[in-house]
Amino acid sequence: MTSLAQDLRYAARSLRRSPGFTIVAILTLGLGLGATAAIFTLLNAVVLQPLPYPEPDRLVDIGTRWPGVNADMRIGISPANYFYFRDHSRTLQDVGIYHTTEATITGDDHPERVRVAEASVGVLRALRARPALGRIISADDDQPASTAPGSVAPGPSVPVAVLSHDFWERRYGGDRDIIGKTIWIDSRAVPIVGVLEAGVQLPDQAVDVWQALGLNPVAQATNWHTFGALARLRPGATLDQARSELAAIGNRVVELFPTAYSDAFMKDTGFRFDVASMRSIVLGDVGRSIWILFGTVGLVLLIACFNVANLFLARTEGRQQETAIRLALGARSAQLARHYLTESALLALFAAALGIAFASSALKLLLAFSPTWIPRLSSVQLGWESVVFTVLISLAAAGAFGLFPVVAARRTAGESRRGGARGSTATRKQHAVRSTLVVVQMALALVLLAAAGLMLRSFAKLRSVDPGVKPEGVLVMALQLPSQRYGSYEQVSAFYRELTSRLEGLPGVTRASVTTELPLTVAESGCNAVFVEDQPPGPGVNPPCVPVNTVSPGFFDAMGIRVRGRTPTWSDVESGSGAVVVSKTLAQRFWRGEDPIGKGLRGNGWERPFYRVVGVTEDVRYNGLDKPPAEMVYFPLVPMEGAPLWSPQRSVTLVVKSTSAHPEQLAATVRRALADIDSDIPLANIRTMNDVVAKSTARTSLTMLLLAIAGGMALVLAGVGLYGVISYIVSRRTREIGIRVALGAQVAEVIRNVTLQSLRLALLGTAAGVIGALLLTRIIRSMLFEVSPTDPIVLAGVSLVLVAVALAASYIPARRAARIDPVIALRAE
Numbered sequence: 001m002t003s004l005a006q007d008l009r010y011a012a013r014s015l016r017r018s019p020g021f022t023i024v025a026i027l028t029l030g031l032g033l034g035a036t037a038a039i040f041t042l043l044n045a046v047v048l049q050p051l052p053y054p055e056p057d058r059l060v061d062i063g064t065r066w067p068g069v070n071a072d073m074r075i076g077i078s079p080a081n082y083f084y085f086r087d088h089s090r091t092l093q094d095v096g097i098y099h100t101t102e103a104t105i106t107g108d109d110h111p112e113r114v115r116v117a118e119a120s121v122g123v124l125r126a127l128r129a130r131p132a133l134g135r136i137i138s139a140d141d142d143q144p145a146s147t148a149p150g151s152v153a154p155g156p157s158v159p160v161a162v163l164s165h166d167f168w169e170r171r172y173g174g175d176r177d178i179i180g181k182t183i184w185i186d187s188r189a190v191p192i193v194g195v196l197e198a199g200v201q202l203p204d205q206a207v208d209v210w211q212a213l214g215l216n217p218v219a220q221a222t223n224w225h226t227f228g229a230l231a232r233l234r235p236g237a238t239l240d241q242a243r244s245e246l247a248a249i250g251n252r253v254v255e256l257f258p259t260a261y262s263d264a265f266m267k268d269t270g271f272r273f274d275v276a277s278m279r280s281i282v283l284g285d286v287g288r289s290i291w292i293l294f295g296t297v298g299l300v301l302l303i304a305c306f307n308v309a310n311l312f313l314a315r316t317e318g319r320q321q322e323t324a325i326r327l328a329l330g331a332r333s334a335q336l337a338r339h340y341l342t343e344s345a346l347l348a349l350f351a352a353a354l355g356i357a358f359a360s361s362a363l364k365l366l367l368a369f370s371p372t373w374i375p376r377l378s379s380v381q382l383g384w385e386s387v388v389f390t391v392l393i394s395l396a397a398a399g400a401f402g403l404f405p406v407v408a409a410r411r412t413a414g415e416s417r418r419g420g421a422r423g424s425t426a427t428r429k430q431h432a433v434r435s436t437l438v439v440v441q442m443a444l445a446l447v448l449l450a451a452a453g454l455m456l457r458s459f460a461k462l463r464s465v466d467p468g469v470k471p472e473g474v475l476v477m478a479l480q481l482p483s484q485r486y487g488s489y490e491q492v493s494a495f496y497r498e499l500t501s502r503l504e505g506l507p508g509v510t511r512a513s514v515t516t517e518l519p520l521t522v523a524e525s526g527c528n529a530v531f532v533e534d535q536p537p538g539p540g541v542n543p544p545c546v547p548v549n550t551v552s553p554g555f556f557d558a559m560g561i562r563v564r565g566r567t568p569t570w571s572d573v574e575s576g577s578g579a580v581v582v583s584k585t586l587a588q589r590f591w592r593g594e595d596p597i598g599k600g601l602r603g604n605g606w607e608r609p610f611y612r613v614v615g616v617t618e619d620v621r622y623n624g625l626d627k628p629p630a631e632m633v634y635f636p637l638v639p640m641e642g643a644p645l646w647s648p649q650r651s652v653t654l655v656v657k658s659t660s661a662h663p664e665q666l667a668a669t670v671r672r673a674l675a676d677i678d679s680d681i682p683l684a685n686i687r688t689m690n691d692v693v694a695k696s697t698a699r700t701s702l703t704m705l706l707l708a709i710a711g712g713m714a715l716v717l718a719g720v721g722l723y724g725v726i727s728y729i730v731s732r733r734t735r736e737i738g739i740r741v742a743l744g745a746q747v748a749e750v751i752r753n754v755t756l757q758s759l760r761l762a763l764l765g766t767a768a769g770v771i772g773a774l775l776l777t778r779i780i781r782s783m784l785f786e787v788s789p790t791d792p793i794v795l796a797g798v799s800l801v802l803v804a805v806a807l808a809a810s811y812i813p814a815r816r817a818a819r820i821d822p823v824i825a826l827r828a829e
Contacts, residue, residue, distance in 0.1 A: 299714065458784045759803070
């Protein structure tokens with residue numbers, strides 16, 4: 001310990017005597033460590049840590065796939081599917097089914113929209129949920145209100161509510177006497193029977209209030225796949241076994257549920273059950289993206305390490321005389337090795353401390369961007385794992401850096417024993433090592449720049465996509481009507497008409513409307529059967545399944561969607577005229593080569609009357625800017641007589657078009673207008689349509705920004721490394737350059753010779769980097785939009801940038817070489 005303390009004191013004094021070397025090395029290594037630690041923290045919290053449930057690897061998600069409709073479509077299961085799995089599965093236990101919805105909590109002066117999960121008793125059992133107060137949902141709570149064979153609508157016989165821990169603390173201040181009190185959900189009084197422990201949530205979304213689902217087990221089986229489902233693998237069962245079992249059940253669905261499925265349906269849709277680990281469902285492809293970012297900052301750290309290695313090489317060469325003297329005075333090679341390793345470790349620990357501070361700030365900045373496409377963000381924080389990771393990486397780097405002076409000391413000791421001089425061989429080797437490090441730096445920098453350039457081009461192409469709407473001046477907000485007071489189509493329609501009429505009377509508001517599907521926000525998973533007049537489905541053939549939207553008059557004007565023909569009016573809605581609008585893409589599918597105006601379609605059954613097409617919209621990107629335009633049928637709020645729609649639309653998005661450049665300033669006015677009609681209905685998720693458009697590109701823009709920062713850091717570090725090598729070469733050639741100048745060499749010739757050395761290294765690095773980019777940028781193919789990972793424009797552009805930086809980095813050393821005084825140069829030797 002005494003020896004270690006002495007080594008630490010000596011190392012600290014040695015680093016203090018070389019402040020330039022110490023500061024540059026700590027800053028360079030610290031920035032690389034900080035960037036790596038920040039992304040490692042994100043990776044650890046989101047990808048590496050298990051889901052916060054007991055035995056999370058046994059938790060699975062059950063869904064269905066419909067490749068015949070959409071290759072990527074994965075949706076829920078039906079109630080009949082659930083009951084069969086619950087009662088007959090040999091590989092699954094605690095099977096649960098649920099759906100979530102928005103509801104309005106009232107009963108005081110602060111109405112609030114909350115997320116409600118209506119779940120079977122198996123859901124909380126599968127999550128291993130326990131109450132903090134009271135109890136959780138029981139089997140008695142999950143009994144249906146009706147057990148008639150024809151009753152398929154969910155609803156428990158006695159509604160009760162269980163609160164999430166966060167909601168209990170936020171709304172009720174952690175009131176421990178809450179059990180037995182009443183919560184008003186959509187104007188219905190429901191007793192509170194429990195509060196869950198902290199952290200109990202659905203794996204893919206946060207829930208405020210839990211209620212029993214109350215499905216009827218003897219109801220007729222329907223093709224109604226709107227429910228999420230989860231379960232646990234039985235002891236000894238594997239995920240592959242569960243998949244095999246459900247695949248076998250899928251092959252028998254026509255036999256098991258003849259009222260819901262037909263052979264034609266199975267053939268057309270490719271319908272099958274799908275079991276996946278809950279972890280894979282929660283992460284999706286986000287894990288791949290974060291691993292790519294982690295690899296990116298890892299390359300930056302590697303470049304930083306190469307830079308510091310070059311600094312250590314230069315420092316080692318400058319300490320050869322000191323090493324020789326210490327050896328001559330009796331120091332052993334092992335003592336010198338211990339000293340040099342202690343010195344590099346001390347420097348690395350300082351860099352680690354700087355890196356941890358940098359990572360903390362970088363994480364706060366990253367989370368400020370609110371990357372909602374990343375799951376489990378609430379668990380992202382700089383913890384002990386990140387600190388340990390950073391320290392270990394820094395010590396590993398310290399060991400590598402410490403080898404340079406150790407090897408040099410052993411070589412010096414050997415030469416001293418032989419009584420010879422070192423000569424020039426070692427210098428050539430050291431020069432080759434330093435040059436190689438710079439070439440690798442340049443190559444890695446080009447790979448990162450190429451990735452950033454590809455994301456930049458992808459982002460530019462994404463931003464140039466026409467969304468089909470004009471977002472300027474549009475404010476959107478979520479609205480939920482309580483079913484107790486707005487039960488019929490007519491009541492719902494009358495409310496929306498009064499609200500939009502009041503809003504259109506406000507100064508600066510030009511149009512107001514409601515919609516059930518907001519452009520750029522719709523997940524590619526839902527569709528409804530649509531029957532087309534004069535195109536009856538053949539025997540055993542299923543009707544096409546397409547997305548539908550319910551809108552009020554004024555929607556197309558408010559969103560700036562171009563329409564050929566006309567748009568429905570309030571007179572159409574209230575008279576039940578059946579006027580509908582369809583998208584251009586859908587019109588081309590159903591009536592190619594014909595005018596769709598006047599054509600008929602409907603959503604429930606192929607019989608008259610049919611809704612009539614009165615207008616055709618230009619294509620709108622409902623699923624995101626990076627997705628194709630959506631087929632869409634725009635239905636009215638009130639159905640035609642004899643042609644029912646699915647249900648009154650109580651959960652909508654309110655759209656307000658204004659002349660203001662800052663429509664968010666209208667939020668308070670809209671809220672007051674709404675309160676004048678019904679004070680128990682809150683507004684939620686208020687944002688501008690420009691924000692919606694920006695969110696559609698958020699994943700690409702954030703990834704582009706992070707890659708651009710990494711590429712910029714790599715470029716700067718590579719430039720600094722090249723500058724150091726060229727400066728070193730010039731210093732070693734001082735006598736040679738002096739003689740050349742004395743013999744008449746021109747300034748331009750000296751500059752050209754030095755610059756060519758820099759250019760050779762840059763070209764070698766660029767060539768290696770282009771090869772690396774061609775191999776590695778394919779990894780980000782799934783993150784690109786209409787851009788090839790081997791895009792020649794990007795590769796050529798970043799190559800030119802790298803060469804330009806190399807020339808700039810060589811300019812100062814070249815000018816210094818050209819100004820060498822021959823007399824001073826000769827005396828210096």
